Amino acid sequence: MISPVRVRYAPSPTGLPHVGNIRTAFFNWLLARHTCGQFIVRIEDTDVARTVPGATEGILEGLKWLGIDWDEGPNNGGDFGPYFQSQRLDIYQKMAQQLISQGQAYYCHCSSQRLEQMRAAQIADKKPTGYDRHCRDAELDYTKGAVIRFKMPLDGSTSFNDSIRGKVTFENANLDDFVLLKSDGYPTYHLANIVDDNLMRISHVLRAEEWLSSTPKHILLYAAFGYPAPVFAHLPIILGSDRSKLSKRHGAVSILDYKEQGYLPETMINFLALLGWALDDKSEIFSREELIQNFSLERISQTSAIFNKEKLDWMNGVYIRKLPLPEFARLSLPFLENGLPSNVKRPLNTNYVEKVLPLVQERVKTLSETATAEISGFFFGENIEYDTSLLIDKKIGYQKTLDILQIARAKLDELETFEAPALELLLRNLIEEIGVKAGQLFGTLRTAVTGLTATPPLFQTMEVLGKNISLRRIDEAISKLGNYLPTEL
Ligand code: GLU
Numbered sequence: 001m002i003s004p005v006r007v008r009y010a011p012s013p014t015g016l017p018h019v020g021n022i023r024t025a026f027f028n029w030l031l032a033r034h035t036c037g038q039f040i041v042r043i044e045d046t047d048v049a050r051t052v053p054g055a056t057e058g059i060l061e062g063l064k065w066l067g068i069d070w071d072e073g074p075n076n077g078g079d080f081g082p083y084f085q086s087q088r089l090d091i092y093q094k095m096a097q098q099l100i101s102q103g104q105a106y107y108c109h110c111s112s113q114r115l116e117q118m119r120a121a122q123i124a125d126k127k128p129t130g131y132d133r134h135c136r137d138a139e140l141d142y143t144k145g146a147v148i149r150f151k152m153p154l155d156g157s158t159s160f161n162d163s164i165r166g167k168v169t170f171e172n173a174n175l176d177d178f179v180l181l182k183s184d185g186y187p188t189y190h191l192a193n194i195v196d197d198n199l200m201r202i203s204h205v206l207r208a209e210e211w212l213s214s215t216p217k218h219i220l221l222y223a224a225f226g227y228p229a230p231v232f233a234h235l236p237i238i239l240g241s242d243r244s245k246l247s248k249r250h251g252a253v254s255i256l257d258y259k260e261q262g263y264l265p266e267t268m269i270n271f272l273a274l275l276g277w278a279l280d281d282k283s284e285i286f287s288r289e290e291l292i293q294n295f296s297l298e299r300i301s302q303t304s305a306i307f308n309k310e311k312l313d314w315m316n317g318v319y320i321r322k323l324p325l326p327e328f329a330r331l332s333l334p335f336l337e338n339g340l341p342s343n344v345k346r347p348l349n350t351n352y353v354e355k356v357l358p359l360v361q362e363r364v365k366t367l368s369e370t371a372t373a374e375i376s377g378f379f380f381g382e383n384i385e386y387d388t389s390l391l392i393d394k395k396i397g398y399q400k401t402l403d404i405l406q407i408a409r410a411k412l413d414e415l416e417t418f419e420a421p422a423l424e425l426l427l428r429n430l431i432e433e434i435g436v437k438a439g440q441l442f443g444t445l446r447t448a449v450t451g452l453t454a455t456p457p458l459f460q461t462m463e464v465l466g467k468n469i470s471l472r473r474i475d476e477a478i479s480k481l482g483n484y485l486p487t488e489l
Contacts (some may be wrong), residue, residue: 005037005467006203009063009070010193012044013055016254017062019307020208020246022237023272027235029068030273030295037203038071041082042196044187046092062255066265067288083200085192092187094179095225096148096196103223105180107146109137132175136141148181150190150221158216163204163233163297170216177458178217198227206233206297234295237304246307262335262367264323267316285318290399313365320364328361329354332370339371344380355464356380359456374452379464384451384473388484391447391477393440401444402481404434408445409474418457418467427459448477 009025011017017025025041041063043056060082063070073080074087085092088174101107106215110118122129136151152175159169180191187195197205214235222229240250247253258268266288273291274284275302284421286294320328327336336348356379360370369375377382392401408430412418417427427445431438446458449470455461 003201003203005032005035006040006201007037007206008031008040008042008197008200008202009058009068010042010044010196011206012047012050012189013052013059014047014050015052015055015453016058016256017055018246018253019255019272019275021059022062022066022068022255022268023238023275024206024208024235025063025068026066026269026272027277027295027300027350028204030208031204032071033292034295038260039069039096039280040072040200041070042200043084043086044084044189044192045084045086046089046189046192048184048186058254058256062259065259065414066255066269076090083196085187085196088192088196089185089187089193090313091199092192092195093181093185096187096191099180099224100148102224104151105148106138106151106179107137107142108149108179109140109143109146110442111145112132127331128174131178133177136177145183147179147182147183149177150180150217150224152177152220154216158219160219160229160232162212162215163231163447164300164302165212165234168215170213172216172220172402175220179207190214190217194221194225194227197230198222198225202230204231204233204297206235209237211233212240212360229401235301236301238275239304241306243304243306243310251309260368263312263316264319264367267312267319270319271312271315276300284315317365318433320367325358325361326352327356332360332367334358335367336371336376339368340376340380343382348380359460359464363456374454378450378452378455379461386447386451388480390451390453391444391481393436396436396440398481398484400436402442402478404436405444405448405474405478405481407434408441409471409478412467412474413471415467418463420457420463423459423462444477445474449473 007028009028010026011021012227029036029039041060043059045051047057070082073082075081096105100107109216110131114134118132118134119129129147135149140146155173156172157169158172158175162168178190179188181187188478191392196202215232215234219229225263238246240246242250254270254296259265269288270286273286275296277295279286279299323331333348333350333353336353337346340348356376357370360376364370364375373381390397391405396404408427411426411430412423415422427441431441433440442458443453446455446461448460449458449465465473
């Protein structure tokens with residue numbers, strides 16, 4: 001019988017979950033869902049000094065936000081939580097002891113001072129750094145402060161078949177007698193990771209390329225314990241668009257920053273999937289179901305993935321436009337409440353917001369943009385500010401601009417139903433009458449009512465603003481033009 005796929009996401013809580021980390025989680029999850037296998041989350045919190053408070057919560061929040069759910073874990077009163085290695089220390093201690101009794105590990109009593117001197121001397125002699133195996137054959141017993149080290153084979157090589165990279169070989173002579181158990185009784189990553197992968201029956205290890213050099217150590221540990229090794233797949237590194245390692249310089253790094261900036265989870269998973277995986281050379285938009293259906297290790301590339309922020313923004317715009325309006329409204333409201341200037345009255349008038357949002361939905365790339373001055377400031381602010389020269393159409397000049405604005409103002413005042421179709425009819429007829437081009441009248445009106453030159457469709461915008469505000473702003477524009485004449489023409 002073929003054993004089911006069981007994969008894990010095993011983050012160390014040393015900071016907020018960054019994009020590369022979550023991509024690893026998502027690829028593991030996709031493989032599990034594609035194969036009807038299982039996905040587990042294991043928090044590798046055995047490096048106490050590097051553990052950052054709040055990191056685990058951030059990791060779990062990121063997973064939940066993206067809909068990356070896990071299939072089992074210790075029961076935390078109803079909901080099952082992830083596994084925590086810090087709650088399993090006795091297991092690793094027992095396994096380290098087992099290797100001692102098998103003669104494959106040894107106690108090392110070297111003081112940190114001795115190790116520092118050793119390292120300094122190695123650097124001074126331009127030799128590779130690494131433990132000099134001082135205690136290896138001394139058969140020392142446990143004393144307080146001792147660590148347990150793995151006895152590496154001194155020669156030969158260690159190979160494994162990586163699903164993405166093919167056969168990878170490391171010379172054993174270059175591998176260190178690494179620490180398995182630290183003096184505080186905590187295991188190192190290597191020991192805890194492979195003990196758990198075995199106990200948790202992990203079939204495939206998909207992890208970032210940076211772990212490739214640890215894999216021969218793991219293969220040798222599996223062999224020492226007599227465990228079968230899982231399938232390894234080392235995922236390509238993610239680079240910024242300048243081809244340097246993805247970092248804060250390239251924008252947000254924590255997945256939660258993207259949440260705060262108003263990216264949608266569906267965008268993020270689609271985008272993350274394409275950081276190293278592709279169905280073909282053209283398809284870009286994939287729903288979660290399509291990703292699950294099509295995901296496979298064979299389609300993961302060896303070459304580094306480039307994080308293209310423009311593409312992410314474009315993709316988020318695509319997903320925002322796909323949202324049903326009520327959903328867009330529900331998601332945008334908190335961004336509007338937080339992002340609009342403080343002089344806009346709170347709570348916002350939901351009726352009004354619901355009229356504004358359809359016009360905004362077409363134009364934004366992130367939910368936070370819904371509250372910006374360029375996108376919706378003119379819908380919410382009392383006063384709009386703009387340079388008077390923007391009102392004047394260059395072709396028809398100052399005087400004619402002023403004239404048509406006055407004529408339009410008078411006509412609009414007569415209009416009883418201030419709605420887009422009626423506004424359009426009235427203003428299009430007016431163009432004929434006064435003999436200007438559509439763009440000339442509409443451009444001037446657009447600036448008058450919004451203060452901007454690029455906005456949602458003019459008639460709908462005026463309808464949403466309403467007759468009072470639209471006319472008031474046109475009046476202001478007329479008076480701005482009046483004041484403009486003497487000094488600036
Ligand atoms: N704890 C390691 C990390 O933080 C896990 C690496 C692995 O998947 O083996 O990424």
